[in-house]
Amino acid sequence: MTDNKDRYEIIIQKLRDNGHKITPQRLAIVKILAKSEGHPSVEDIYVQIKKDFPTMSLATVYKNILLIKSLGEVLELGFPDGSNRYDGKKPYPHPHVICIKCRKIVEPDLDSLDGMKKEVSLETHFNILYHRLDFFGICSDCRIKER
Amino acid sequence: MTDNKDRYEIIIQKLRDNGHKITPQRLAIVKILAKSEGHPSVEDIYVQIKKDFPTMSLATVYKNILLIKSLGEVLELGFPDGSNRYDGKKPYPHPHVICIKCRKIVEPDLDSLDGMKKEVSLETHFNILYHRLDFFGICSDCRIKER
DNA sequence: ACTCAAATAATAATTTTTATCAATTAACAC
DNA sequence: GTGTTAATTGATAAAAATTATTATTTGAGT
Structure with missing residues (x-):
């Protein structure tokens, strides 16, 4: 690191x-x-x-x-x-994936992000400056523990 | 309506x-x-x-x-x-586009959303349950007023 | 070392949301 | 319709999170 x-x-x-x-x-x-x-x-x-x-x-x-x-x-x-x-390590907006059981936060690289931004601009005619994208769910560790 | x-x-x-x-x-x-x-x-x-x-x-x-x-x-x-x-009209999670000038909120239909969800699952191995997607920018009305 | 503006620490004030509880009232039985 | 009862309301207090205040301390340049 x-x-x-x-x-x-x-x-x-x-x-x-x-x-x-x-x-x-x-x-x-x-x-x-x-x-x-x-x-x-x-x-x-x-x-x-x-x-x-x-x-x-x-x-x-x-x-x-x-x-x-x-x-x-x-x-x-x-x-x-x-x-x-x-987050002082990545101070720019980026997607987060949060486990609702253990509160772990993962930061994925999403190839589809650029395309989505374009789609948003086209559909809404907004000039998009930044974003906030969070996905919530259960991580694999917590799924295993549940069994 | x-x-x-x-x-x-x-x-x-x-x-x-x-x-x-x-x-x-x-x-x-x-x-x-x-x-x-x-x-x-x-x-x-x-x-x-x-x-x-x-x-x-x-x-x-x-x-x-x-x-x-x-x-x-x-x-x-x-x-x-x-x-x-x-929002009592659409009580399920959906993307929002917010104008940082006039605070107007638009709700776009994004074809790329399903693909992004799949990409998130594949990359993180999370079971995604819901999400929160906000894009911030300037709407066309506010861009016109600026001129 | 000295000076001074900036930063700290302790606390008060503010803001937002939740809890408490006596008084009110909607819903149901008759 | 009237009465009963438990849910709801309204007023206020309490709690939680953040910001403001101010006397004291301190980093940085001279």
Whole structure:
């Protein structure tokens, strides 16, 4: 995952370039966004950092995510149940497949996506700028456990 | 739009069939869900009914939507900005195209949807149960106004 | 090291949704 | 039609999530 290390440095560089201070709290948040395997929530990030940083405040997490979002370096995933999760590894819109049993999230490459975007443009005459594509179902692991 | 009239009666019948009382407040909420042109929010519904029903409570709107949702007769659309909108006309998942200028929502028929679902299943080995597909962009009306 | 604007931490305020509960009322039996 | 009963309503409180406020602290440049 050298890709993730790059993301970490890309985000920090962007913060510097835009004149923001590089604080330890900020570094810790960026590290989790860029390197953690899953799609962490604000609470996830807060709890994890609190271990090494007992004075960490929830507001700091919110403010930093807001900042990094405004730089276009993290993707916010608001789910129908109201929960928000963040992806600092792929900050651009992309499809997600979510297991409704174990909450695992998979990110497929879909060849049919380009064609669908064209179909949408043709049919609606919209200029499509971005999208949000989620599929919900049961993953193979959970199907096996059910037997 | 005889379709929408049908939806109104289908929902009320389902409420009756499941032993729920048909109150004037409930009828008003169902009417908006089934007949209003857009995708109303809880607040929209509340404000609109308050005109004829000054004693209407927000909690009543929430409780009724929860009930109708549990009967599978309304689709809840939670958007990334945290807002929730409801569709009582097509209560099953379907793609939406949203104008980020005027908030207009269009519902296209996409031939490529079935193929994409198959591709998702093949690639991820998930059993796909439902989906949420939103495209965001600028509608042709708003593009014309910009000139 | 010094200065200063920016960031943090703690908390208050706001927003959205859900829970509580006494008063009301729709539906059914008679 | 009238009475009974359990569901529903309405008002408000509570809960949950996010944003705002502000005194204090600190990173970064001089």
